[in-house]
Amino acid sequence: MTRFVGHGRTEVTAAEELTPVDEHLQAILDALPTPDAIGLTVFDALGLVLAEDVVGQAMLPAFANAAMDGYAVVAADIAGASLDQPVELPVIGEVAAGAGAPAGVPPGKSVRIMTGAPVPAGTDAVVPVETTSGGAATAAFHRPVAAGDHIRRPGEDLQPGQVLLRSGRRVQPADVGLLTAAGVARVLCVPPPRVVVLSSGDELVPANREPGPGQIRDSNGPMLAAMVRAAGGIPFTTGVVPDDRKALMYAFDTNLGHADLFVCTGGASAGTRDLLPDVIGAMGEVATAKVAMKPGMPQIRGRIGGTPVIGLPGNPVSAFVSFEVFVRPAIRLLQGRRDVTRPVVTARVAEPLVGASRKRHYVRVRLTRTGSGWSATPTGAQGSHVISSISSADGLAVVPEDRDRLEVGESVPVQLLIEG
Numbered sequence: 001m002t003r004f005v006g007h008g009r010t011e012v013t014a015a016e017e018l019t020p021v022d023e024h025l026q027a028i029l030d031a032l033p034t035p036d037a038i039g040l041t042v043f044d045a046l047g048l049v050l051a052e053d054v055v056g057q058a059m060l061p062a063f064a065n066a067a068m069d070g071y072a073v074v075a076a077d078i079a080g081a082s083l084d085q086p087v088e089l090p091v092i093g094e095v096a097a098g099a100g101a102p103a104g105v106p107p108g109k110s111v112r113i114m115t116g117a118p119v120p121a122g123t124d125a126v127v128p129v130e131t132t133s134g135g136a137a138t139a140a141f142h143r144p145v146a147a148g149d150h151i152r153r154p155g156e157d158l159q160p161g162q163v164l165l166r167s168g169r170r171v172q173p174a175d176v177g178l179l180t181a182a183g184v185a186r187v188l189c190v191p192p193p194r195v196v197v198l199s200s201g202d203e204l205v206p207a208n209r210e211p212g213p214g215q216i217r218d219s220n221g222p223m224l225a226a227m228v229r230a231a232g233g234i235p236f237t238t239g240v241v242p243d244d245r246k247a248l249m250y251a252f253d254t255n256l257g258h259a260d261l262f263v264c265t266g267g268a269s270a271g272t273r274d275l276l277p278d279v280i281g282a283m284g285e286v287a288t289a290k291v292a293m294k295p296g297m298p299q300i301r302g303r304i305g306g307t308p309v310i311g312l313p314g315n316p317v318s319a320f321v322s323f324e325v326f327v328r329p330a331i332r333l334l335q336g337r338r339d340v341t342r343p344v345v346t347a348r349v350a351e352p353l354v355g356a357s358r359k360r361h362y363v364r365v366r367l368t369r370t371g372s373g374w375s376a377t378p379t380g381a382q383g384s385h386v387i388s389s390i391s392s393a394d395g396l397a398v399v400p401e402d403r404d405r406l407e408v409g410e411s412v413p414v415q416l417l418i419e420g
């Protein structure tokens, strides 16, 4: 049951009709554009998802080099060496790491060599200095070695043309080392989405202003911006926008150029000043829904000029929970990530958890380790305005839509809130 308003398409779900949480989430995710990939230096690609298979340019090692500080020798020359009868060889030079192509070494001679230095032609093994007499002009060798000992062979690590990393991989610090070593300077990857957070409400003042009578600080703006950043996006904030059509339109217009996603808070429900659905509908498309969840029931989704818009309720806990449920997965998907949802642990209910009659109840809980697993205890009052019980929560326990109550000892899934 929908009605349409505005020059764009506006769907309004009938008052009594509740949209399932998963349906609303899917509708948001389905409407996200495929992000454009950009070329970045491998360092700047850290934490981003690759949009291509990355092929190495270089062979590694590029040349045979010593794995130990010692002497480069011909293994056959010291085949008969023992503690009782060491073999002594003249030392005709020294090769350090960074030396150009060293001179060849004739049979019966040795060269002092350092770790990473190119192995001179004519030699086929490196003997660690601590197993020799360690001389500068001559060195005595006390045991035989095999040809190839302590020599890193060219190409044994990487071959040119080898696929180093597959498209879809999230670049890790070690990958930055691998790509750099293999001669790859830039990679194609999915940039972090730019997310504009819009706080609307006549009662709001910025954080640096003392609230007057009936006013409150805009805490959702900074909180949601922080959540954007923690989810891997780049946050922008519009600051406080009053409940005024023109002001809201201006805020959307002036931020559209640098927004991959708009996240709004406030003005989502049934108040006379709840203008957001109409404004978004007038500028693009909008759908409002009463989602079967508590907190976070009134929700908005839409699009303005190709940029998706997600409208969250203004109550701080409702904004927090619905960001977790809808916005965080969207931000992850816009990064090309596969880990869009939070890890979930199963916990034992330590205090009864009430349900929310046909709605999914997200209860702020503290987790404690028990012998066999986890135990979940509510962090305090669960009202949508009780911000103090969010920050002490380790996770959101999910009481299903069809349960009035979960009793002590029952199992409950808990979505973790703690960043690893």
Ligand SMILES: Nc1nc2c(c(=O)[nH]1)N[C@H]1C(S)=C(S)[C@@H](COP(=O)(O)OP(=O)(O)OC[C@H]3O[C@@H](n4cnc5c(N)ncnc54)[C@H](O)[C@@H]3O)O[C@H]1N2
Residues within 6 Å of the ligand: 199, 200, 201, 203, 204, 216, 217, 218, 219, 220, 221, 265, 266, 267, 268, 269, 270, 271, 274, 295, 296, 297, 298, 312, 313, 314, 315, 316, 318, 384
């Ligand atoms: N008649 C109805 N009234 C309400 C309904 C409903 O279905 N019918 N739903 C209730 C539920 S549930 C919620 S949640 C809220 C959502 O309201 P809005 O999204 O319209 O938000 P506001 O009315 O603007 O604000 C609600 C509350 O949150 C405070 N707030 C708003 N913005 C911020 C901010 N940026 N930082 C901190 N706090 C903020 C605001 O002052 C209000 O106290 O509607 C119920 N009502």
Ligand code: MOO
Residues within 6 Å of the ligand: 293, 294, 295, 296, 297, 298, 313, 315, 318, 384
């Ligand atoms: O659904 Mo509202 O988000 O509970 O307070």
